[in-house]
Amino acid sequence: MTSVGSLQRAGVQESGRDDRPDIQLLVRPVLEAQALVKRFFGVTVLDGVSLSLAPGEVRALLGENGAGKSTVINLISGVHQPDAGAIRLDGEHVRFARPLDADRAGISVIRQELSLFPDLSVAEAIFAGHLPVNALGFVDWKRIRKVAGQALARLGLAVDVRAPVAGLSIAQQQMVEVARALTRKSRVVIMDEPTASLSPNEVDHLGDIIAQLSAEGVAVLYVSHRLDEVRAFCSTYTVLRDGRAVSSGNVADTNIPSLIRDMAGRDIEIGRHGEVRVPGRPVLEVRNLSSQHLAGSVQRVRDVSFSVRAGEIVGLAGIIGAGRTETARMIFGLDPIGGGEILFEDTTFGPRSPAEAMAAGVGYVSEDRKGLSLLLSRSVVDNFALAGAVPARGLGFNDKAAEATLLSGFVKRLGIRAASLQSTIATLSGGNQQKVVLARWVARRPKLLIIDEPTRGIDVGSKEDVHDLIRDIAAQGVAVLLISSDLPEIMTLSDRIVTLREGETTSEQDAATATFEGLMASMTRHD
Amino acid sequence: MSISSADGMSRARLFSLLGKLAPLIFLLVLAITFATLQPRFLMPLNLFNILRQVSIYGIIAVGMTFVILIRGIDLSVGALVAMSGLCAAVIAHGGIEGRFALSSDGTGFHWSLAAFAAIAAGVVAGLAQGAIVAWLSVPAFVVTLGGMTVFRGIALTIGNGGPIAGFDEDFGWWGRGMIGPVPVPVIIFAAAVLIAHVVLTQTRFGRSVYAVGSNPDAARLSGINVERVTVQVYGLIGFCSGLGGFVLSSRLNSAEAVAGSGYELTAIAAVVIGGTSLQGGTGGVAGTVVGALLTGVLLNGLVILNVSPYTQQILVGLIIIAAVAFDHFTKRQSR
Numbered sequence: 001m002t003s004v005g006s007l008q009r010a011g012v013q014e015s016g017r018d019d020r021p022d023i024q025l026l027v028r029p030v031l032e033a034q035a036l037v038k039r040f041f042g043v044t045v046l047d048g049v050s051l052s053l054a055p056g057e058v059r060a061l062l063g064e065n066g067a068g069k070s071t072v073i074n075l076i077s078g079v080h081q082p083d084a085g086a087i088r089l090d091g092e093h094v095r096f097a098r099p100l101d102a103d104r105a106g107i108s109v110i111r112q113e114l115s116l117f118p119d120l121s122v123a124e125a126i127f128a129g130h131l132p133v134n135a136l137g138f139v140d141w142k143r144i145r146k147v148a149g150q151a152l153a154r155l156g157l158a159v160d161v162r163a164p165v166a167g168l169s170i171a172q173q174q175m176v177e178v179a180r181a182l183t184r185k186s187r188v189v190i191m192d193e194p195t196a197s198l199s200p201n202e203v204d205h206l207g208d209i210i211a212q213l214s215a216e217g218v219a220v221l222y223v224s225h226r227l228d229e230v231r232a233f234c235s236t237y238t239v240l241r242d243g244r245a246v247s248s249g250n251v252a253d254t255n256i257p258s259l260i261r262d263m264a265g266r267d268i269e270i271g272r273h274g275e276v277r278v279p280g281r282p283v284l285e286v287r288n289l290s291s292q293h294l295a296g297s298v299q300r301v302r303d304v305s306f307s308v309r310a311g312e313i314v315g316l317a318g319i320i321g322a323g324r325t326e327t328a329r330m331i332f333g334l335d336p337i338g339g340g341e342i343l344f345e346d347t348t349f350g351p352r353s354p355a356e357a358m359a360a361g362v363g364y365v366s367e368d369r370k371g372l373s374l375l376l377s378r379s380v381v382d383n384f385a386l387a388g389a390v391p392a393r394g395l396g397f398n399d400k401a402a403e404a405t406l407l408s409g410f411v412k413r414l415g416i417r418a419a420s421l422q423s424t425i426a427t428l429s430g431g432n433q434q435k436v437v438l439a440r441w442v443a444r445r446p447k448l449l450i451i452d453e454p455t456r457g458i459d460v461g462s463k464e465d466v467h468d469l470i471r472d473i474a475a476q477g478v479a480v481l482l483i484s485s486d487l488p489e490i491m492t493l494s495d496r497i498v499t500l501r502e503g504e505t506t507s508e509q510d511a512a513t514a515t516f517e518g519l520m521a522s523m524t525r526h527d
Numbered sequence: 528m529s530i531s532s533a534d535g536m537s538r539a540r541l542f543s544l545l546g547k548l549a550p551l552i553f554l555l556v557l558a559i560t561f562a563t564l565q566p567r568f569l570m571p572l573n574l575f576n577i578l579r580q581v582s583i584y585g586i587i588a589v590g591m592t593f594v595i596l597i598r599g600i601d602l603s604v605g606a607l608v609a610m611s612g613l614c615a616a617v618i619a620h621g622g623i624e625g626r627f628a629l630s631s632d633g634t635g636f637h638w639s640l641a642a643f644a645a646i647a648a649g650v651v652a653g654l655a656q657g658a659i660v661a662w663l664s665v666p667a668f669v670v671t672l673g674g675m676t677v678f679r680g681i682a683l684t685i686g687n688g689g690p691i692a693g694f695d696e697d698f699g700w701w702g703r704g705m706i707g708p709v710p711v712p713v714i715i716f717a718a719a720v721l722i723a724h725v726v727l728t729q730t731r732f733g734r735s736v737y738a739v740g741s742n743p744d745a746a747r748l749s750g751i752n753v754e755r756v757t758v759q760v761y762g763l764i765g766f767c768s769g770l771g772g773f774v775l776s777s778r779l780n781s782a783e784a785v786a787g788s789g790y791e792l793t794a795i796a797a798v799v800i801g802g803t804s805l806q807g808g809t810g811g812v813a814g815t816v817v818g819a820l821l822t823g824v825l826l827n828g829l830v831i832l833n834v835s836p837y838t839q840q841i842l843v844g845l846i847i848i849a850a851v852a853f854d855h856f857t858k859r860q861s862r
Binding site for chain 1: 729730731732734737738741742744745746747748749750751752808809
C-alpha cells in the first residue's frame with residue numbers, strides 16, 4: 001500500500017471542522033463547485049453541494065449509494081447542467097453544455113464503466129477526439145505513437161500502443177485513461193470507483209499514479225467506498241448524504257468510524273418488525289462458492305459460504321464489486337459455478353439455466369429493473385405473467401382470466417398504481433414497476449426468493465410497501481436472500497446479515513446485534 | 528391538473544390512436560384515390576385479383592412478423608419458396624424425366640405428398656438457419672443472406688436450371704381454385720393470419736415471442752428458453768415459405784428456381800409498413816395484413832392507371848418510406 005507521506009499536500013489547509021465549507025488559504029483552487037443544485041423529475045438529488053480542488057490536492061468524495069456522488073461528477077464533467085449554483089475554473093464561471101466542453105477545459109473523468117473505445121488501438125484511444133494533424137491535414141500517427149508511448153512509460157505500463165484496447169485488463173485500461181488525461185494536460189482528474197475491479201497489487205499501483213499526478217499539480221477527485229484507500233491516497237475529503245455535503249476536512253484529522261457515521265448520518269432503527277419469525281429447515285446452503293476465473297479478469301466470487309432457512313431473511317451486504325450479485329447469479333443458473341458447492345433442500349444444486357433453477361423453486365428479482373426485469377413495451381399483465389405466474393391451459397393457451405384475478409389481488413395488496421392492467425409498464429412509476437416484478441415472482445410461490453436491490457431508485461412510499469411485502473413473503477415460509485447496497489434496509493429487514501468483501505464472506509451477524517459501524521468494517525478493507 | 532397538461536394528455540392519446548391506425552388510414556386513402564381516378568378499381572373481380580396476388584407473399588409475411596418480433600430478419604424466404612416449390616413439383620411428377628424417377632412406373636404422387644414435401648423442406652431449412660442464429664450466435668442477417676444463396680442453388684440443382692411444369696387438377700386447385708367467389712390462396716392466407724393472431728395474442732409461445740423481442744435478457748431471467756424460441760420462430764417462417772412455395776407452383780402450374788425472387792423484401796416491407804418494429808417486441812399480424820394489402824393495392828392501382836412499370840417502382844419505394852415515416856412520426860408524438 002502506498003504510504004500517505006509520499007503524497008504532496010500542495011499546502012492545503014482546512015478548518016477540519018465539519019460544519020464549515022472548505023477554505024483554501026494558501027493555494028487558489030483550480031476547480032470550485034459552489035452550491036450546486038440538481039433536480040430530476042422534480043426530485044432534488046443535489047441540494048447545495050460545494051467543494052473545491054487545489055492543484056495537487058487529492059480529495060475523496062464519500063457517501064452511500066444515492067447520496068449524490070455521481071451527480072456531482074456529472075455536473076462537473078458536463079454530462080448534466082446544474083439547476084442552480086456555479087462551477088468555477090481558475091475563478092472563472094464556466095458552463096459545460098456537454099462532456100466535450102469539460103474535457104477541453106482540462107477535466108478528465110475515469111469512469112467506473114470504462115468509456116474507452118474497445119476497437120481502437122491504445123494510441124488512438126489516448127488521442128481520441130483530439131488527434132494531432134500534420135501540415136497536410138493528415139493524422140500525425142508518428143507523433144501519436146511517440147507521445148502515447150511516452151505517457152504509458154511514465155505510468156509504468158508496458159503495452160504495445162498499436163494493440164487494441166479490448167485486449168487490455170481493466171487496470172491497464174484505466175492506465176490508458178490516465179495516460180489520456182496526462183497527454184491532454186488535464187488539470188482535474190475525477191476517478192469514479194476506480195478500484196472496484198482491481199487486484200490489491202493494481203490498487204497499490206494506482207495509488208502511486210495518484211501520488212504522481214498530485215506531485216505534478218493535477219487535482220484529483222477520488223470517489224470510492226473503500227475507506228482504507230481514502231486514507232492512503234487522499235489528503236482531503238467531502239462526505240455527501242442525501243444530496244448535501246455534511247462534512248469535509250483533512251483526512252489526517254479524522255478516522256474511519258467518524259467517516260462512516262457521517263455517511264450514515266442517522267440512527268438506524270434496526271430490524272425490529274414486531275413478530276418473531278421461527279426459521280424452519282435450511283433451504284439454501286452455499287459452501288465455499290467461487291465463480292469461474294477467466295484469464296485477464298478478476299474473480300468476483302472467491303469463497304462465499306452462508307445458509308438461508310425457510311421463513312428467514314438473510315441480508316447479503318457488501319460494497320460494489322464484493323460479489324453479491326455474482327453469487328446470486330450462480331444460484332439462479334445464470335453463471336457457471338467455478339468451485340465450492342450449493343445445496344438446495346439438502347441436495348447438490350447446479351442449475352444450468354434460470355428455467356432449471358425456477359423448476360426447483362428459486363426466484364430472482366434482478367437489481368437492474370429496466371435492463372433485466374421489464375419488457376418496457378409490454379403491458380402490466382404481460383410483465384406480471386412473464387415467469388409463468390399462472391400455468392397455461394391446454395395447448396399452451398394463456399389463462400388470461402386467472403392472470404387478471406391474481407394480478408388484481410396483488411394490485412390491491414401492494415397498492416400498485418396503474419391506469420389499467422393493459423397499460424404499458426413503461427407508464428408506471430419505478431416503485432410500481434418494482435411491485436409488479438415482485439408480484440411476478442411471489443405469485444410463483446418459490447421456496448427461495450433472491451431479491452437484489454429491491455428499492456433502488458424508487459420513492460419512499462413504495463419502499464415501505466416493498467419492505468412489508470418482503471416480510472410477508474418470509475412470514476409465509478419462503479427463504480429470502482436479500483441483497484442491498486442500502487445498509488439500513490438490510491439491517492431493518494434481515495434476521496441475519498452476511499457480509500462479503502472482495503468475493504469472500506467476512507462475517508455473519510445476528511441482525512439484532514449488528515451495528516452499522518461493525519458491518520461497514522466487515523465490508524471494507526483495513527490495513 | 529392544469530389545462531395545458533390535460534391537453535397534452537389527450538393530444539398524446541390522439542396520436543397514439545392515430546399511430547395504431549396509421550397503416551389502415553394510409554390504405555384507405557390510397558384505395559379511395561384509385562377508386563376516384565379509375566372506378567374499375569373497385570370491381571369485385573379486381574379486388575379478388577389484388578387479394579390473390581397479395582396472398583402468397585402475405586403467407587410469408589405472417590411468418591416474417593414472428594421473425595421481426597424477435598428482432599430477427601429472414602432474407603432467404605424467396606429462395607426457400609423456389610426450393611420448396613421445386614420439391615413439390617418433383618414429388619408431383621414422380622421424379623424428373625431423364626434424370627431420376629421416384630416412382631417405379633414413372634407416375635407422379637398425390638398432391639398431399641407434394642405439399643408435405645414442400646413444407647417439410649421449408650421447415651427443415653428454417654430450423655437449420657434458426658439453430659445457427661440461436662446457438663452459434665451468427666447474426667440472422669448473415670445466416671439468411673447465406674441461406675438465400677444456398678437455397679437458390681439447391682433449387683437450381685433440383686430443376687437442373689429449368690422449370691418443372693404441368694400438374695394435375697387437384698394440385699392446381701390450391702393455387703387457382705375458388706370456393707364460391709373467393710380464390711383458395713386467399714382462404715389459406717386468411718387462415719394463416721387468424722391462426723398466427725391467436726398464437727401471438729393468446730398463447731404462452733406468443734408471449735415468449737414478444738418477450739424475446741422486447742428484452743431477451745429479461746425473458747431469459749424469467750425462465751424462457753430464448754434460443755429455443757428463436758429456433759421455433761425460424762422453423763415457423765420456414766413452414767410459411769414452404770406453404771407459399773407449394774401454393775405458388777400450383778397457381779403458376781410450374782415451379783422454377785427463379786420463382787419467388789424479391790419476396791423477402793416484399794414480406795419485410797409488409798411487416799414494417801404494418802407497424803411491427805424492426806427493434807422487436809411490438810406489432811402484430813393484423814398490421815401485417817394491412818401492410819401486405821397496401822403494397823398489393825398500390826401495385827394494382829398503378830397498373831390500372833397505366834402508370835409505366837418504371838415509374839411504378841419509384842412510387843412504390845417512396846410510398847413505403849412515407850408510410851413508415853408517418854408511423855414513426857405518430858409514435859413519437861404519442862410519447
